[in-house]
Amino acid sequence: MLPVIALKVDVDTYMGTRDGVPALLRTFDRFGIRATFYFSLGPDNSGKAIRRIFTKKGFLAKMIRTRAPSVYGLRTLLYGTLLPPPLIGARCAQVIRSTEEAGHEVGIHCWDHVKWHDYLPRMSKPTVTTELEQASAVYREILGHGTKTVAAPGWTVSAASLEEQDALKLDYCSDSRGSAPFYPVWEGRRFRTLQLPTTLPTTDELLGEQGITLETLNDHYLSLIKPGLNVLTIHAELEGKATAATFLDLLERLKGRGCRFVTLAQAVEEFGKNAPDSPMHMGEIQGRAGYVALQES
Numbered sequence: 001m002l003p004v005i006a007l008k009v010d011v012d013t014y015m016g017t018r019d020g021v022p023a024l025l026r027t028f029d030r031f032g033i034r035a036t037f038y039f040s041l042g043p044d045n046s047g048k049a050i051r052r053i054f055t056k057k058g059f060l061a062k063m064i065r066t067r068a069p070s071v072y073g074l075r076t077l078l079y080g081t082l083l084p085p086p087l088i089g090a091r092c093a094q095v096i097r098s099t100e101e102a103g104h105e106v107g108i109h110c111w112d113h114v115k116w117h118d119y120l121p122r123m124s125k126p127t128v129t130t131e132l133e134q135a136s137a138v139y140r141e142i143l144g145h146g147t148k149t150v151a152a153p154g155w156t157v158s159a160a161s162l163e164e165q166d167a168l169k170l171d172y173c174s175d176s177r178g179s180a181p182f183y184p185v186w187e188g189r190r191f192r193t194l195q196l197p198t199t200l201p202t203t204d205e206l207l208g209e210q211g212i213t214l215e216t217l218n219d220h221y222l223s224l225i226k227p228g229l230n231v232l233t234i235h236a237e238l239e240g241k242a243t244a245a246t247f248l249d250l251l252e253r254l255k256g257r258g259c260r261f262v263t264l265a266q267a268v269e270e271f272g273k274n275a276p277d278s279p280m281h282m283g284e285i286q287g288r289a290g291y292v293a294l295q296e297s
Helices: 014-031 046-055 059-065 068-078 093-101 113-122 125-143 159-167 217-224 238-242 244-256 264-271
Strands: 003-011 036-040 105-110 183-186 228-235 260-262 277-283 292-295
Touching (some): 003 014, 014 244, 105 113, 113 125, 228 264
Parallel strands (some): 036 105
């Protein structure tokens, strides 16, 4: 079986939506690729993420290792602190519409990326509901229909978020890291919404780790690709801007190997039938500060 690459695009910021997404749309059109985009739809409070220096082990080292200030730019790093946060959905509605019009799948990432990522474990169920309802309302206003999929910021989940996703009757979610589609069992409780986990590390997790550079990144990725399903999460702010040339080279090399590209919905259709139940918990992975939802093997 040849490798199948399901491309998941997380769009975290106003800058990534405005600039990175159109660049990715042009790249994907060039290769005839369709991907799944997850949009943040509320305020870009990226500047508030600076608090993670004090709360998440390894965050400062990661910022330095990945050269975050040059990737995101000064304005983005000040949004929500010294600069007012732009409302991404309101400011970039046409970009979101054009993504779906180009044939890509579009889902919800979140309302407020930093708030979800940093505070979800302490959020009450009504607060979680409000966050997703706000995002869902803007999504429907922009696209004229509801979403069928959600992907949590930073792969951060809780019992309350899984409950709310079940209530939304989604086709599937992509909140986790793992090896294959599964139905999540969280603290002994089974949830009904299928999880399609990211199976490969992300660019920001790899750069600067074990001597990996932009020049050797794609060699490393090619060594990780396996027959069957591979789910790769990219970021509009990186692969759509800062590391665009490297990502272009990766696509060319994957195409040259005969890899087939699909959306996450297509991956669910092809690989999600008879998916097993699997425990899921928050744990650490190499290259990422803080905790992510992990499928247990």
